[in-house]
Structures are given as structure tokens and as C-alpha cells.
Amino acid sequence: MFSLQDAGRAAIDRQARTSLDPDDWQTLRKQGHQMLDDMFDHLQTLDARPVWQHAPSSARALFDAPLPVEASDLADVHAIFRQNILPYGSGNIHPGFMGWVQGGGTAAGMLAEMLAGGLNANLGGRDHMPIEVERQIIRWTRQIFSFPETAGGIFLTGASQANFVAVQIARCRKLGRDIRATGLSDESRLVAYASSEVHGCVPRAFEMSGIGSNRLRGVAVDAAGKIDIGALEQAIVLDRQQGYTPFLVIGSAGTVNTGAIDDLAALRGIADAYDLHFHVDGALGALGILSPDLAHLLAGIETCDSLAFDFHKWGQVPYDAGFLLVRDGEWQRQTFASDAAYLSRAATGLAGGDWWPCDYGPDLSRGFRALKTWFTLKTYGVKALGEAMSANCRLALTLAQHIEQEPALKLLAPVALNIVCFAYVGADGTMPPSVNSHIVERLHAEGRVAPSLTHVNGQPAIRAAIVNHRTSQADIDALVHSVLTIGSRQDLPQC
Numbered sequence: 001m002f003s004l005q006d007a008g009r010a011a012i013d014r015q016a017r018t019s020l021d022p023d024d025w026q027t028l029r030k031q032g033h034q035m036l037d038d039m040f041d042h043l044q045t046l047d048a049r050p051v052w053q054h055a056p057s058s059a060r061a062l063f064d065a066p067l068p069v070e071a072s073d074l075a076d077v078h079a080i081f082r083q084n085i086l087p088y089g090s091g092n093i094h095p096g097f098m099g100w101v102q103g104g105g106t107a108a109g110m111l112a113e114m115l116a117g118g119l120n121a122n123l124g125g126r127d128h129m130p131i132e133v134e135r136q137i138i139r140w141t142r143q144i145f146s147f148p149e150t151a152g153g154i155f156l157t158g159a160s161q162a163n164f165v166a167v168q169i170a171r172c173r174k175l176g177r178d179i180r181a182t183g184l185s186d187e188s189r190l191v192a193y194a195s196s197e198v199h200g201c202v203p204r205a206f207e208m209s210g211i212g213s214n215r216l217r218g219v220a221v222d223a224a225g226k227i228d229i230g231a232l233e234q235a236i237v238l239d240r241q242q243g244y245t246p247f248l249v250i251g252s253a254g255t256v257n258t259g260a261i262d263d264l265a266a267l268r269g270i271a272d273a274y275d276l277h278f279h280v281d282g283a284l285g286a287l288g289i290l291s292p293d294l295a296h297l298l299a300g301i302e303t304c305d306s307l308a309f310d311f312h313k314w315g316q317v318p319y320d321a322g323f324l325l326v327r328d329g330e331w332q333r334q335t336f337a338s339d340a341a342y343l344s345r346a347a348t349g350l351a352g353g354d355w356w357p358c359d360y361g362p363d364l365s366r367g368f369r370a371l372k373t374w375f376t377l378k379t380y381g382v383k384a385l386g387e388a389m390s391a392n393c394r395l396a397l398t399l400a401q402h403i404e405q406e407p408a409l410k411l412l413a414p415v416a417l418n419i420v421c422f423a424y425v426g427a428d429g430t431m432p433p434s435v436n437s438h439i440v441e442r443l444h445a446e447g448r449v450a451p452s453l454t455h456v457n458g459q460p461a462i463r464a465a466i467v468n469h470r471t472s473q474a475d476i477d478a479l480v481h482s483v484l485t486i487g488s489r490q491d492l493p494q495c
């Protein structure tokens with residue numbers, strides 16, 4: 001056993017050598033408290049600042065500096081952060097942020113990140129409590145999505161990575177574990193299916209996996225933006241007749257552009273009928289299951305074989321915290337586990353432990369994403385998270401109603417969840433669609449609200465993705481007001 005005396009001697013020894021720990025912990029402690037206070041101030045006063053502002057060249061120039069060879073004072077380094085980074089973030093923590101699909105984070109999540117940084121745990125494997133925290137999250141996600149006890153899961157950077165890993169798992173399920181060594185042959189002729197509205201990371205997953213994005217069939221969607229089940233079945237039958245091997249169907253639980261949710265129960269039926277792995281990309285909407293108002297929209301999600309989703313979006317966990325839930329954890333092991341002498345396991349000691357995440361996914365070194373997720377779920381509870389999601393969807397509906405009552409605005413897609421796509425068309429409806437990109441640029445420059453720009457049916461659209469738990473009716477009103485004001489300005493470029 002180490003005594004305190006031993007610990008004191010070790011600390012003195014370290015200082016005599018090259019340790020990066022401070023000589024004066026008291027000064028560091030004070031500085032740390034200051035940094036924490038600054039961040040609390042920032043979070044507490046978000047409303048008083050613009051969502052986003054362009055970083056001046058003086059700030060950018062500071063990050064084109066020579067490599068620091070000598071030490072700097074932590075207080076000075078923090079001052080650079082405070083003046084040149086903090087005011088110029090992308091703004092997704094701000095209540096007026098509605099761009100893309102990004103979560104707002106929380107104060108508890110921020111604090112957990114600090115603790116995780118202090119612990120500096122590597123969750124590749126071994127026997128330590130951080131691994132148990134990740135296992136806890138896996139158990140909770142099983143419960144959330146009514147998955148069986150055999151289900152496995154893993155934290156990944158985000159849904160892009162989780163979708164990619166799911167493609168690898170589905171490929172291995174279809175062709176067997178040996179495919180890892182042999183690689184795909186010309187004869188395998190794998191094909192997969194998703195709607196034409198699937199997120200761009202899915203075709204990229206096919207590119208990265210060597211299957212090729214041409215082998216991902218983009219199936220037509222109906223007027224609500226959901227995959228056309230009849231067209232899907234026809235495509236599968238045709239591919240089989242032509243000698244292809246259908247192996248995977250991917251449903252969207254919230255398409256990126258408009259938030260449409262595919263008929264997941266019908267997709268399960270198709271997967272069973274044609275022996276396909278059924279994966280769901282739930283990056284955006286899967287956690288909606290935590291809201292009693294929204295859960296019914298996701299019926300069938302509990303039947304999928306794998307599910308990608310992001311705690312860092314609607315779960316409000318600070319970036320990054322993507323997750324993949326897999327119906328049978330053994331499928332993950334078959335796809336990723338390998339023997340390496342330097343990762344030898346032991347029955348006891350630090351090299352013990354019966355669950356090493358490096359056997360279940362592509363990463364060996366892995367951060368402690370589970371801690372900020374655990375803190376978020378424990379601190380706020382899933383009820384409050386679900387209520388925030390319901391509130392986001394109610395705001396989306398009021399925005400859509402407002403747009404429909406306003407002759408100068410046009411709703412461009414049905415509102416299924418928390419995303420509203422619309423256009424400024426002018427009081428007489430003759431405004432060229434291209435003005436919408438100028439309107440969005442000006443909204444960003446003004447800094448009160450920040451939606452993003454997309455195209456719906458080929459037409460430029462203002463897209464408000466309401467994901468942040470801080471967004472309120474006042475922000476929605478400000479969006480409508482600002483779009484109308486900017487749109488009616490004479491100086492707006494019309495092409």
C-alpha cells in the first residue's frame with residue numbers, strides 16, 4: 001500500500017523531472033475556477049449576444065502563429081480563448097440557432113467533459129469503472145428502444161460513423177466473418193436500399209466500405225418524404241432477378257432535410273421477407289421516443305437490427321456522442337474483434353474485464369463520451385429531455401402555421417417533427433427563389449436567429465431545425481419577423 005509520504009515523495013520526484021503538473025497548484029486552482037466562472041457567465045447570458053458573428057482577421061491571425069516552443073502562462077492562454085474563440089463559436093448553444101441539426105449542450109454536460117478530461121480515461125478496454133459507465137448507457141439504450149438483453153452498443157463520434165459501422169456489420173452478417181480477410185469479390189454483388197432522402201453519410205459509408213455508393217439504391221419517397229414501400233419491394237425483386245445480393249435496408253427516423261420518418265414497421269416486414277439486415281438512421285429523430293407525444297411516430301424502431309443515433313443532437317449531450325445500438329452484440333464482435341498480443345487479456349487485474357469496446361467497433365483509443373451522457377441523463381432525467389423535444393416540435397408546428405397564414409411565405413415540406421422548410425416568396429408570390437439564400441446570409445450576419453439553407457424539390461429553402469432546448473416562441477417570432485423584414489428590403493439581390 002502507498003502511504004501519503006510515498007505520494008508526497010513521488011510528487012517531488014516528478015517535479016524534479018519533466019512532469020507537466022504545476023509547481024503551484026493553488027494558482028492553477030484559482031485560474032481553473034476563473035475559467036469555470038467565465039463559462040457559466042457565458043451560458044447564463046447567451047441571449048445578450050448574437051447567435052453568430054464573423055471572427056475578425058485579428059482573431060484568425062492569432063491561430064496562424066508559430067509553434068510555441070516555450071511555455072506560456074495558463075491565464076494568458078485562457079485570455080486568448082476568451083477574446084478570440086469564445087465570442088466566435090458556431091452558436092449552436094444559442095436559443096436563436098436553428099441551422100442544420102445541432103444540439104445545444106448543457107451545463108451539466110460541460111462539467112462532465114471537464115471531469116472526463118481530468119480522468120483522461122481510454123475506453124478501448126481493460127477493467128476500470130469508465131467502461132462500466134459505457135455499459136450502463138448500453139443498458140439504458142436497450143431499455144429506451146425495447147431491445148433485448150443480447151443487444152450490444154458502442155459510442156462513436158456521430159451517426160456518420162455509426163451508419164458506417166452498421167454497414168460493416170450488415171456486410172459481415174451476409175457474407176460471413178471471412179469477408180474481413182478476403183475482401184469483397186466481384187461475385188458478391190451486394191446491394192442495399194434507402195430512400196432518396198437518406199443522409200449523405202450513408203452513400204459515403206458504402207464508398208468507404210468498398211461496396212460502392214452505386215450499390216445503394218435510392219428509392220423514391222412519397223409526398224410526406226417517406227420511403228415508398230412498393231417501389232422498394234420492386235427494386236429488390238428486380239435486383240434479385242438480375243443476380244444482385246440484397247443485404248441491407250436502411251430506414252430514416254427523421255430525414256435530414258425535412259424530418260420525415262419512414263414506415264419502420266413496414267421496413268421490418270420487407271427485411272424479413274427478403275432476408276435483409278434492417279438498419280435505422282435515427283441520428284436526428286430516434287431519441288424522440290423519449291417524448292410520449294412523439295414515440296408513436298417511431299413505431300417499429302424497436303424491431304430494427306441496428307440503430308444509429310446521436311446523443312449530441314436531441315439528447316443535448318455536448319459534442320461528440322454518437323451511438324450505435326445492435327440487436328445482437330455478437331454481430332459486432334464478429335465484425336471487429338481480433339487477436340493482438342499487445343492487447344492480451346487476463347483473468348484478473350487491469351487487463352481483465354469481460355467487455356473490451358475495441359472488440360465491438362473500429363476504435364482502440366476511445367474517449368469517455370459515456371460520462372457526459374451519463375451525467376446528462378442522470379442530472380436532467382429522460383422525462384425533461386423528452387419534454388424539450390415535444391416543445392421543439394410544438395414550436396415547429398406554430399412556425400408552420402405562421403408561415404401558412406403569411407402570404408409572403410410558403411411552406412415547402414410537411415412538418416413531421418422539428419424541421420420546417422419554407423421560402424420567402426414576396427407579398428405577391430413572385431419573388432425569385434434565389435433570394436432565400438441571400439436572406440439566410442443576412443440573418444446570419446444580423447445574428448438574432450440562424451436557420452440554414454437547403455433545397456426542397458430543387459427549390460432553395462430556409463430550413464429551421466429546432467433542436468435546442470433553449471429555443472422559445474420569441475425566437476420563432478424573431479425568425480418570421482426577420483425573414484419578412486429582410487425579404488421586403490429593396491436592396492436584396494434578386495438572382
Ligand SMILES: Cc1ncc(COP(=O)(O)O)c(C=O)c1O
Nearest residue numbers: 101158159160199255256283284
Ligand atoms: C439523418 C442524419 N443522419 C446522419 C447524420 C450525421 O450525423 P453526425 O453529424 O452525427 O455524423 C445527420 C446529421 O445531421 C442526420 O441528420
